Amino acid sequence: MTATLVEFSGSRGGICGLSWGQVAIWRAIQRMVPDDAVLNMSWVTDLEGEGISVGTPLSRITGTVRTVMERHESLRTRVRAGDDGTPVQDLAAAGTIEVHVVDATADTAPAAAKALQERLTAPAYDYPHEWPLRAGAVRVGDVVTHAVFGICHLVTDRGGLTALVRDVVLCLRGEPLADADDRQPYDQALHQQSAAGRRQSQKALRYWSRHLESVPLQRFPAERERPADEPPFWAATLSSPAGDLAVPLLAGRHQVSTSAVILAAAAVQLARQTGAREAVLQVIVSNRFRPGLADAVGPASQDGLCVIDVGDDDLAPVIGRAMQASLQAYLHAQYDPAALDDLLATVGAARGGEVDLSVSFNDRRFDAQTPVAAGGAVTAEAIEALRPATTLKWERVEHYGARYFLHVNAVPGTLDLTLFADTTVLPAAAVEAHLRGIEELLLRSV
Structure with a gap:
């Protein structure tokens, strides 16, 4: 297996507290340590078998990785302890990520893709230092047959993964992506720390309080x-x-x-x-x-x-x-x-x-x-x-x-x-x- 380096450059970087959704998953991860790797997610795309593309070069895979890294700030976000020990999200404006490449034959490519998926999924993430996206490709000669992706649960959930997979598939097809206007996690965290965000939280917790004061403990x-x-x-x-x-x-x-x-x-x-x-x-x-x-x-x-x-x-x-x-x-x-x-x-x-x-x-x-x-x-x-x-x-x-x-x-x-x-x-x-x-x-x- 070899590794190809992909450079990416987004529009901004910064450090702020976690959004409420990030906190929820971060706590779930901490409850699962040392078995937190079970929360990792991954998928394999059989490019020709799924009708995505034919004769796909490695550059299509690296270009896809670059595009989604630049488009979705969540994929450029790592979580580490802040100065007071509480977790913060560290959004990088630019960086380099590896795409792991496995060479195979036409007969062994499906099994190689499965093995690569397991390799990208199995280890727990190094949350402060590792990019939350892991990417790989299985190549037969000069043609990529399978694209493989692993992702840390901390930076997405089921709904977010659906949006990410959609963008990945469009990129693999060579199709343009629509303008992205949904809220990034960094902006979500800042909104939730604002007066409007606090009012929203207080309204929700009044509902919780009414029930918790009456149901059995x-x-x-x-x-x-x-x-x-x-x-x-x-x-x-x-x-x-x-x-x-x-x-x-x-x-x-x-x-x-x-x-x-x-x-x-x-x-x-x-x-x-x-x-x-x-x-x-x-x-x-x-x-x-x-x-x-x-x-x-x-x-x-x-x-x-x-x-x-x-x-x-x-x-x-x-x-x-x-x-x-x-x-x-x-x-x-x-x-x-x-x-x-x-x-x-x-x-x-x-x-x-x-x-x-x-x-x-x-x-x-x-x-x-x-x-x-x-x-x-x-x-x-x-x-x-x-x-x-x-x-x-x-x-x-x-x-x-x-x-x-x-x-x-x-x-x-x-x-x-x-x-x-x-x-x-x-x-x-x-x-x-x-x-x-x-x-x-x-x-x-x-």
Whole structure:
């Protein structure tokens, strides 16, 4: 493997505090250390196989890297400790980045691209010193067959990655990019430090305060001693083709998003297993609906507080409540994380305990917030026939940043749910009961 140096020059540099979205991801990274490399993201583009370009020279790859480095300040931003020890973003006006080049044959190129992807993804980032973008290419003779990219989660999130990949693909095709007018992370941080930003944060935290002063402090009845043969965390993934048919049918019936349907089922099952009458979860909010953030590559996601009244109800009446609660969470998910820390400390002191916010829900699908029409061609019999196709897979996990974290994965043709669970509050039997209970609620409601 060789390395080609690419010089880039942006319009400005500077140092300022982190934006709220950067702080949120920085804290997630710190909770995962020393396993923070699992948060790294990467992708491979098969240039000819995906119809991007044919006979692509290496200069097209290096030009693409130069363009996105200059266009997106997030990719020129490194995070280091400031003079007072708090993290700051250090935006470079110019620099040099390596593009790693692997030579292969036509037969070995796909495997070489996969190996290069693993090499660019596996190491944790050196946050103060390393550029957050890693780039590579697989070359057969004089033609590049695959472009490979790795990126640090600290400088983007799911919505930002979509915008970045779009620009990369356009550059690889040799097409021009539209003018970029979305807010850069540096500008976002300065806005959030302004009087207008503080007012926005205060409004969001008033919403948090109203809920935190009334909901139970703890999410789980009691911890148990972990048996010696159990890992600290289980990661269990339930894949349900039947659920994939049931969810949009229920979403159409109730005229809500498919995400709200899954959230409601998780809330009902969580409340039943913990003996609560309401589910208190943090939902990951992209904030991309806000002005200037739709196509911004910098991180904008933050946790939103979602409180869903479950009571003794079955799933159907909870679906609408879940939609309403999640909308309120979305609207109040831009705030100063340090101010939230102060609020949690104040509420905890007043109520004589620590506020538990260790239950989270994250819908990783890109189209999950769009209401869908009822699936008229789908029948209950067709759904029931797919029940036997459900699978459950397990993974032992040594370290994770939450006691309960349910991810909805983007897997075509199946409702794919991964639950990370602290085994001191949810042993394996409870994890399985939770995931299968969500599926059962959905299928029975159909």
